[in-house]
Amino acid sequence: MSQRTAQPAEPIVRRKLSDEIFDRLERMITSGELKPGDEMPSERELMERFGVGRPAIREAMQSLANMGLVAISHGERAKVLQLTAKSLFHQVDLTAKIFLSQSSDSLENLKSARIFFERGMAREAALRATRQDTADLRDIIETQRESLGDAEAFIAADMQFHIRIAQISGNPIFAGVSEAMLAWLKAYHTDMLIWTGKEKFTLAEHEEIVDRLEAKDSAGAEAAMLKHLERSRALYKREHGELVS
DSSP states (O other): OOOOOOOOOOOOOOOOHHHHHHHHHHHHHHTTSSOTTOBOOOHHHHHHHHTOOHHHHHHHHHHHHHTTSEEOOTTSOOEEOOOOHHHHHHTTHHHHHHHHHTOHHHHHHHHHHHHHHHHHHHHHHHHHOOHHHHHHHHHHHHHHHHTTTOHHHHHHHHHHHHHHHHHTTOOHHHHHHHHHHHHHHHHHHHHHHHHHOOHHHHHHHHHHHHHHHHTTOHHHHHHHHHHHHHHHHHHHHHHTTOOOO
């Protein structure tokens, strides 16, 4: 008679109360029971509803806030937030920056991804750009020109320029991706501008990009964007003593 082989133990792990509360509150939001702008029930109401103590409620609410699902203000009830592409990408900001700081390859891969993405955005913008769009871009360039000598203000306008091009697509996810990538690269770009003093090249290249957008020249806009980003990337490498491929 054969003996039955003993199966490995499969222990059931007890979940923290706050995790269970988090799941239930999250379902209240995702199901539509609570909508963007609505106030969350009070701590006392939630304690009575779920039969738990205040610490579990507060921990669950903080988890919701950390995920960008609710906003917590002192002395007021938490409110359900409207989720956007921007808020979604914002949730991974810290993780992305740590990831980039741990490997030069990761940073180079992000720069390559940004160039690929922005080439497409330039082509799309050339097809869709209105007079107001290009006027906005020229206003941003003028703001950059007025910010010469102030690296922080200059780079903020630089980011605004590229995000504005992504917004022309009409797709909020594209705009969110653009803003996220630029935020993750911000520290590196700021260093580049301070060390190279080549801001005037950036201004001229931005002008060329807008000229191509106004001319509805998709190929020209893509080429101008590629030249702009590749020059910046190569210049950054030279300033850091790296080989330029």
